[in-house]
Structure formats: C-alpha cells, structure tokens
Amino acid sequence: MTMIISPELYEKFKDEILRYTNARQRYEPGKPQRGLSDAEIAEKLGISVPEVTEIRCIAELDVIDTSRFLDADGWKQERFERTKVGIPPKTPSQ
C-alpha cells in the first residue's frame, strides 16, 4: 500500500535508511556486498516495508541539491573536453 508518510517519521529515519541502500556502492571482487532491500531495512529498523520504501524514495532525491542538476551539463562538457588523463580541461568550466 502506498502511503503519505509523516515528515517526523521521514526525518527520524532518512539518514539511516539511505546508509543501508545502494546509494553508496562498494565493490570488492569475491566479496558479496550489496545494499539492503526495503524488506531487510524494515526488519532492521522495526518499521513497515511501505514506510521504508517511501522514506527511501524521498531521501534519494532529497539529498541532491537542485543546483547539481543545473550544473551538470557544464560539468560534463568540461570533462568531455579533457584530452588526457590527469590533464586539466582546455577551456574553463561553464
């Protein structure tokens, strides 16, 4: 069931839930590592799966500042113009 969760519940769990997810991914060959599913997080925190899902979905977007979307095209173009590894771009960032 989809629900609109309370801001209080969101604030209480958002950081912890995000830490358990795939938002940060670590890969080491031979070591199985993955983020937890919503059901696994719910069991860990003692709240319902739909609550975890809602908090996670909101937090995934909440942690990204709008400016990072607006700046992204300029950043990508700057990287695009780099010619060698470790060499600064030819033109300054837009």
Add this chain to the structure above:
Amino acid sequence: MTIRTGPTASEARVEDQIKEQARQFGAWVVGIASAEDVNRYAPKGHRPEDLLKGAKSVIVVGIGVTSAGGWRTGRAREQASVGYNRAESPAVAQRIVGLIERNYGYYAILCPPGSANGRNPYLSLKLLAEMAGLGTRSMAAGIVLNQTYGLLYFGAAVTTMPLAADGPLETPVCPHSSCVKLWDRKATLPCLDSCPTCLSGELEGDAIKWMDYNQSHCLPRAQTTGMGSFQKLLLDAMDEPDARKRKMIVYGSHFSRAAASLAYSVEIVAQCFECVRRCPVGRDTRARLK
C-alpha cells in the same frame, strides 16, 4: 497452450536457437543466466521467482545503443540526447518472451526495464548480465562492461524454461591492460580521473582491489533532465513566493527540457558518458569505422 516440464532431446541445442533468434531480433550479445545463480546474490523480492513463479532461466540481451558515431560528437550534450533510450533492449527481450511462449511452450515475462520504486529495480539487470556471462563489473561505477563492446544496455526475459546457463565470466573484463600500466605510472584510471566525485578505488596488480561509487553524485549527471530534475524544480517553483521568479524556473530551459523528457521519453536516463568515454574496453570495436 501445452506446458511441458523439461526439455526434450530435440531441444538439446535449444539455447543456441534462442540466442540466434535474439541476435536476429537485434541483440548485440545474448547470454543465459540460471535463476539459481541469481538467487545467490539477489535479496528476496528481487529474484526471478518474484517476477514469475517457477522461474528457471533468464535470457539477457545487450545492445550498445550509442552508435560509434555517437561517441564522436562535438559536445557531451548531443551524445546525451541520443545515447540511450529505454525502448531497444526491452523490445528485443519482449520478442524473446513471445518466442519462448509460442515456440517452446513455457511461461515467460519481460523483466520490467524501469525502477520498481525510487532507484530500486525489480531485478538487477547488472546482476543478470553478469550471471549470463555478458560482462563483469568495472571501476566505472560498477557498470558491467562487455569484453567486446564495452558499455551496453541490457534487457531480460525471465522464463520457466530450464536452459543451460552460460554463467559468469572467469576472467574480469576490467581493468584493461592499458589501465593497469596507467595505474602503475599515475595511480589513476580514465574512469576515476573523469569523475572523482562519483568514483574512487584502487587496483592491486592487474585486478580491481576495490571500487566505491556514489550514486547520489552520479544521478544529476546521468539524469540531468530526468524525473528527479523535474521534481526538484517543481518543488522549488512551488516554494518560490515571487511569481516572477516562479516563471523564470518553470519557463526556463532546464525545466522545459525536463518537461520534454517526460513528454517524449527522451533524455530521461543515461545522459552522462564521461566515466566510460575514454575507457579502452570495447574502444577497438567502435574505432574500425571510416
């Protein structure tokens, strides 16, 4: 429809037949994963069985989508516009679904290409591709790189049909030998150098020691005008008390592109190619054209 319980002798090479069909449908590469292999890594709720009761196999297809010419555009923006759409790989996988049900009499379902909720997929296409032997995880954000083509986009058909699985590759695709040499000289790699805020990691000898990927930093670059961008700007506009400033947000070029993304299903995902732009894996394949 006749539902059978196992392959017959005449289906001994049925895997090859399915793969050949997949290639004719447009797959650049195709492999088969066993549901059992996937279950060893995927959590409950994200396993083939969760999508289709009695699932035994997953047929995974990979398509480059970005043409060789697409890698030679003059600006990052053009490649972002044409580099990917959600249609091609799932369309091929959907045709495999039909093939299996009509020709072989087993249940099959398309692995939904979108996210189930937020960023969580129904099934991890990366994991499916790995288990089907189509590539291995790389230093570039853990993207599964194919040994021949490098970056590919994947689609998958889940089926109750028992098929011989290809299984994961024994030799990792990443790091490329030239990257090992570069690491020895400069302690960096093309992917790490391109995006130090999203990526970090180390090689040890000729293998990946560890790789760390920050999805929250990657997303605004990979989905610059996607759904998240639309939601962020919409909320900013709603929160803005000055009507003139609201207009600047909503009529501005970025919000307009975000709205176009939703309307036309373009520029929604995969708008950043920087961590794989100078990746040597698969580069030879796209450098052969005139």
